[in-house]
Amino acid sequence: MKLKSAIKKLSKLTKVEKNGGQYSGVVNGNVIEFRACNSQEEDTRITCIRVRSIKDEDDSMTDYFAGVWCNNLSRAIKVATAA
Known part of the structure; x- marks a missing residue:
């Protein structure tokens, strides 16, 4: 998944915070985190x-x-909301 799409998808549920190359948001008492593969490119993938x-x-x-x-991010959202 592309970084821009991942931020958009997670921002539908919570505020997305950036800390260096790491992005995170809190959903249902759980933190969902992911990293950008390459911080130089805006159109990079997440990992x-x-x-x-x-x-x-x-x-x-x-x-x-x-x-x-x-x-993937969809699975992470399911895990976070299932708790």
């Missing part, structure tokens, strides 16, 4: 689509990565 609880955080000291990785 690393993840859903995690708003209270859950990664811990690099124990190699714990919070949440569930999804193949």
Whole structure:
């Protein structure tokens, strides 16, 4: 999915925030995050689509990565809204 389409799709449900090359939004107490493959191009694709609880955080000291990785944004939205 293209970055522009992903932002538009997620913005229908929540406010999309940008932090560097990472985009995120909160849906139903869950954070949906994804990254742009190439921050130089506006028409780039997205990758690393993840859903995690708003209270859950990664811990690099124990190699714990919070949440569930999804193949596409539609699946991530389904996971976030199902909880």
